[in-house]
Amino acid sequence: MTIMTDRITVILARPQNPENIGLVARCMQNTGFKRLRLVWEGPLPRQAFVTAVHADEILHEAEIFPTVAAAVADQQVVYAAVARKRKNFPMLTREEAIGNISTAAPDIQIGLLFGNERTGLESTELLHSNFRFQIPQASSQPSYNLASAVLLSLFPLFREGFQAEPPAGQESQLPRAEQKECIDRILMKLEDKGFIHPVNKTHVTAMVHDLFGRLTMTAKDRNLLLAIFSKGGDA
């Protein structure tokens, strides 16, 4: 079992309850993960440090970003935790997500993205993820507490560890910001062509993000895609 907890970054998008931020840090410390990012304005409130107990160092070192886009920009694969099925955004099971993460190449930076406690992740925030996953629950209400969702995502990774050897000859994924930029360029092409129009725009935009998000694009993938859409697309 090789644990490389540096490869996982927990990203909290607009959490509303500071106590939950501290509880998340505590769960991270419990399971050996250290990298925390927040989409947040201003400094972290004192209440977060109270519930963090002995995990305050994680909070002191947490990075603050203005948007989800900025928080995931340098990550190579982003998994978004969702509490309910989301139109246009297919989902993995928790077990599939954990399996994929634990067998990813060791040099890949993986972001785990969690939304606001009340609203979850907005659809525009989901566009910055490669995959969505849902933690199974016995009843539809209430959803898991934010820290519980983080804990149930991290604990199996802590226990099962990561694959020690990278898959042979596998090219590394692009940072998420570059993947997203490529998808946006494809979307512009599709809009220019009239494939995307005002009536279907929201729907198709989400579907295209999901489709090319699942590729977890390498530089080679991007070059091919852009070639297809700028040249082949004109044919």
Add this chain to the structure above:
Amino acid sequence: MTIMTDRITVILARPQNPENIGLVARCMQNTGFKRLRLVWEGPLPRQAFVTAVHADEILHEAEIFPTVAAAVADQQVVYAAVARKRKNFPMLTREEAIGNISTAAPDIQIGLLFGNERTGLESTELLHSNFRFQIPQASSQPSYNLASAVLLSLFPLFREGFQAEPPAGQESQLPRAEQKECIDRILMKLEDKGFIHPVNKTHVTAMVHDLFGRLTMTAKDRNLLLAIFSKGGDA
């Protein structure tokens, strides 16, 4: 997969933070478990209902007991969650405990006992458990939050379910209060004989509780034990 969540009772011994009680109820609702008991004085505070969110029914139906002994009296097997190794109280791993619980006969009432957030379970409280188990963690500090410990205990039981068929011809365990009474009678015999004396009393008492706790005694076991200690013991 057969889920029989009625067989599991979550027992919180002297929790100090009402918000944690609510978070525990929420975790129970998330994973489909309903039976909550508390060793507690007075009515449950309002803050517990705030953090329970939509799991308030579990709190309304929670049973209050004055002592751990009373709270576990009618349970047949009691597993105590401990955050650290405890002298004289051998432990199962979390996986062993989960495995034993998920393959127990379906008519067995199983108590999961969790201690105070700050002090954990006192040694005298541990005497009311058959087994102890520890949830693995990456760092020694902080321990898991109370609700996190409950969640990591219940989630695999929710996911893996319980064995549908009881082991053939297996006799049912005595309620924990009767098991404890038998152990106490054995201890009195040992004290009468001078095997237990003031110098070794605490140590031997714990060891004897562990030894005979692990039997998860049936009526037949008890009869044999009492016969051995009242008759054979005089030999």
